[in-house]
Structures are given as structure tokens and as C-alpha cells.
Amino acid sequence: QVQLVQSGAEVKKPGASVKVSCKASGYTFTIYAMHWVRQAPGQRLEWMGWINAGNGITKYSHKFQGRVTITRDTSASTVYMEVTSLRSEDTAVYYCARVNGSSWAGGFFDMWGQGTMVTVSS
Amino acid sequence: DIQMTQSPSSLSASVGDRVTITCRASHTISNYLNWYQQKPGKAPKLLISTASNLQSGVPSRFSGSGSGTDFTLTVSSLQPEDFATYYCQQSYSTPWTFGPGTKVEI
Numbered sequence: 001q002v003q004l005v006q007s008g009a010e011v012k013k014p015g016a017s018v019k020v021s022c023k024a025s026g027y028t029f030t031i032y033a034m035h036w037v038r039q040a041p042g043q044r045l046e047w048m049g050w051i052n053a054g055n056g057i058t059k060y061s062h063k064f065q066g067r068v069t070i071t072r073d074t075s076a077s078t079v080y081m082e083v084t085s086l087r088s089e090d091t092a093v094y095y096c097a098r099v100n101g102s103s104w105a106g107g108f109f110d111m112w113g114q115g116t117m118v119t120v121s122s
Numbered sequence: 123d124i125q126m127t128q129s130p131s132s133l134s135a136s137v138g139d140r141v142t143i144t145c146r147a148s149h150t151i152s153n154y155l156n157w158y159q160q161k162p163g164k165a166p167k168l169l170i171s172t173a174s175n176l177q178s179g180v181p182s183r184f185s186g187s188g189s190g191t192d193f194t195l196t197v198s199s200l201q202p203e204d205f206a207t208y209y210c211q212q213s214y215s216t217p218w219t220f221g222p223g224t225k226v227e228i
Contacts, residue, residue, distance in 0.1 A: 045209060045220040061217040095165055107213050108156040112165035
């Protein structure tokens with residue numbers, strides 16, 4: 001069955017970086033784009049960016065441009081999301097989510113990872 | 123950026139009640155509006171895509187409607203497993219944005 005499995009929880013100090021992985025299984029990895037969405041405690045979901053798993057093209061929310069990098073390893077069917085210069089406001093659960101349809105417009109998140117809690121604290 | 127609002131922010135209901143949640147976009151988004159259900163400590167689950175398309179496996183008591191800027195999610199007869207937070211999300215233009223959520227409580 002289709003499954004997205006993310007790496008485990010992380011605790012980081014302000015200014016550090018974190019890299020979260022998302023391993024896909026049960027479907028052809030390169031056909032779908034993978035997005036990242038985060039949710040700070042008690043807050044709404046926030047879209048961060050996406051990668052075309054086939055050609056590696058990425059697009060980021062302007063809010064995270066320059067501080068977030070999404071990459072993929074097709075041989076491992078895994079997508080990675082790195083956030084640099086972490087601050088306390090980055091404390092959140094980070095989700096990978098597969099998009100069905102176009103990532104430019106009209107798509108929707110039909111499969112989600114289980115989430116990775118990232119805590120930023122001194 | 124397109125701003126999404128939802129009303130109410132929370133509601134109390136009983137099993138068997140009909141519940142309607144409203145979502146409004148700050149600009150027209152055609153029918154590029156999706157609905158998700160999230161339970162505590164869990165990832166969101168897609169219920170409805172493109173305003174009214176019920177996802178496979180989702181009970182038929184859920185329905186969606188609307189286009190342009192105004193959308194609704196209706197649960198025709200609330201069941202115990204439906205108590206959760208519901209989010210709308212637009213995919214008309216990036217950044218894709220979510221509403222603040224509607225918490226449905228007993």
C-alpha cells in the first residue's frame with residue numbers, strides 16, 4: 001500500500017539546521033510531486049514547498065525561500081527537507097505530503113507522512 | 123497570498139446532527155478547494171478534493187460544495203468518529219494556503 005514514512009523527532013538549538021526525510025513506498029516515486037507542510041503547536045497547517053520527484057525541480061513558499069531546501073534521492077525513493085538557521089518559531093510538526101494532480105494548480109494532498117516533531121530550544 | 127477563513131472556529135454537536143462548515147477565500151479560486159480532517163496527534167486526511175469530489179473510502183455523509191470564493195463542507199449525520207478538526211485548503215495559486223480550522227466537539 002502507499003506509504004510515506006518520515007524520520008524521527010529532532011531537538012535542535014537556535015541557529016542549527018535540521019534535515020527530515022520522507023521515504024515513499026507502494027507507488028512509482030518519480031511520477032508524483034512531494035510537498036512539505038508544517039504545523040506549529042495549536043496553529044493552522046502551513047505550506048512550505050515542493051519537489052518534482054522526477055526531475056528535481058523545486059518551488060518554495062516565499063516565506064521559506066533561502067532557508068529551506070528540498071531534495072530527493074530517486075534510488076531510495078526518499079525526499080529530504082532541510083531547514084537552516086532554526087529559531088524557536090520553527091518548532092512544529094513537519095509533514096511530507098504527496099500531491100495528486102498538478103502542483104502548480106488544482107492538486108490535492110492524497111497521502112501524508114506521519115509527521116516529524118522538530119523542537120528548537122536553547 | 124490568498125487568505126482562507128473558516129466559520130465557525132469551533133462548534134459543539136451531537137451524534138446524528140447535521141453540521142455545516144464554511145470556508146471563504148480572499149480571491150476567487152475557481153473550484154480548487156480541498157477539505158481535510160485531522161484528529162489529535164495524527165496527520166490530516168483528505169476528505170474532498172476540488173470542492174465536491176468525495177475521496178474513495180470517505181463516507182457519503184460528507185459532502186462539499188461551492189466555487190469562486192465561498193465553499194461549504196457538510197456532514198449529514200455526525201458520527202462519533204467525526205469529532206475532529208476540519209481544514210480547507212486552496213490549490214489555486216502558490217503559496218497554497220489553509221484555513222484556520224474548525225474544531226467539531228461533542
